Amino acid sequence: xxxxxxxxxxxxxxxxxxxxxxxxxxxxxxxxxxxxxxxxxxxxxxxxxxxxxxxxxxxxxxxxxxxxxxxxxxxxxxxxxxxxxxxxxxxxxxxxxxxxxxxxxxxxxxxxxxxxxxxxxxxxxxxxxxxxxxxxxxxxxxxxxxxxxxxxxxxxxxxxxxxxxxxxxxxxxxxxxxxxxxxxxxxxxxxxxxxxxxxxxxxxxxxxxxxxxxxxxxxxxxxxxxxxxxxxxxxxxxxxxxxxxxxxxxxxxxxxxxxxxxxxxxxxxxxxxxxxxxxxxxxxxx
Ligand SMILES: Nc1ncnc2c1ncn2[C@@H]1O[C@H](COP(=O)(O)OP(=O)(O)OP(=O)(O)O)[C@@H](O)[C@H]1O
Numbered sequence: 001x002x003x004x005x006x007x008x009x010x011x012x013x014x015x016x017x018x019x020x021x022x023x024x025x026x027x028x029x030x031x032x033x034x035x036x037x038x039x040x041x042x043x044x045x046x047x048x049x050x051x052x053x054x055x056x057x058x059x060x061x062x063x064x065x066x067x068x069x070x071x072x073x074x075x076x077x078x079x080x081x082x083x084x085x086x087x088x089x090x091x092x093x094x095x096x097x098x099x100x101x102x103x104x105x106x107x108x109x110x111x112x113x114x115x116x117x118x119x120x121x122x123x124x125x126x127x128x129x130x131x132x133x134x135x136x137x138x139x140x141x142x143x144x145x146x147x148x149x150x151x152x153x154x155x156x157x158x159x160x161x162x163x164x165x166x167x168x169x170x171x172x173x174x175x176x177x178x179x180x181x182x183x184x185x186x187x188x189x190x191x192x193x194x195x196x197x198x199x200x201x202x203x204x205x206x207x208x209x210x211x212x213x214x215x216x217x218x219x220x221x222x223x224x225x226x227x228x229x230x231x232x233x234x235x236x237x238x239x240x241x242x243x244x245x246x247x248x249x250x251x252x253x254x255x256x257x258x259x260x261x262x263x264x265x266x267x268x269x270x271x272x273x274x275x276x277x278x279x280x281x282x283x284x285x286x
Contacts, residue, residue, distance in 0.1 A: 048096035072255035090115035123201030133186035144200035191222030211243035
């Protein structure tokens with residue numbers, strides 16, 4: 001039995017802090033291990049995507065994301081941000097270029113096996129949190145295990161094995177909602193529901209968290225709280241974060257790097273601290 005050092009950490013015999021949420025090293029050790037991994041977590045070269053023959057949505061995108069980085073993707077409506085997120089993790093097959101995800105090549109057609117393997121290591125949070133409103137908060141978090149477990153027993157917290165309930169409760173404690181576990185999802189505020197969605201993504205113990213406008217439907221205070229929670233959890237657990245935002249403060253304040261898309265191409269890709277007003281004007285000017 002390893003000694004517990006807090007709610008989510010134990011210490012291994014070798015002295016390393018182990019994270020109970022992700023089963024990987026935690027805190028400073030997590031960051032060091034993530035950065036020490038060879039090669040980028042995601043590497044796209046000349047990535048193209050069309051939904052039909054008439055229009056190219058992504059046009060030769062080059063993008064590398066290292067393990068442990070936090071990257072914000074910005075751009076005007078229709079610039080291709082969501083399409084890029086979905087293409088990078090195999091939810092949409094790419095139309096051209098090369099893509100490596102978690103060190104594995106993803107071919108243009110992307111086999112089902114590849115896509116499933118990628119999804120297993122990825123958590124998703126969307127603007128509309130897509131919770132099952134009538135189910136409990138705990139059941140909703142357990143639903144996050146569906147992909148791994150592939151079982152009808154992830155349908156309800158009362159049918160789930162104790163181990164899954166424990167994992168879900170750990171994730172709920174991470175977002176400070178353990179006391180709401182048995183409430184109906186639709187009894188929570190919008191900000192709380194988004195935190196449940198984050199717990200549902202975390203319960204998968206992801207290496208990569210993809211968030212598409214995670215704070216867009218929240219008021220300014222709840223939005224900042226959700227962004228702070230995201231970045232803190234990713235830092236603590238060594239999770240790589242890629243998110244989109246139309247709020248430039250969210251992009252610049254919470255990311256290491258900002259990537260701007262315009263007309264399906266990368267307009268700029270630079271450290272968040274170096275993004276200027278002129279960059280933002282170029283990004284959004286027609
Ligand atoms: N499944 C789809 N089938 C066909 N066209 C699509 C599909 N999804 C997106 N598109 C088109 O691709 C273009 C880029 O859409 P996308 O959602 O990637 O942009 P976005 O930058 O995320 O926009 P927003 O900021 O409004 O969310 C749009 O013109 C959209 O209509």
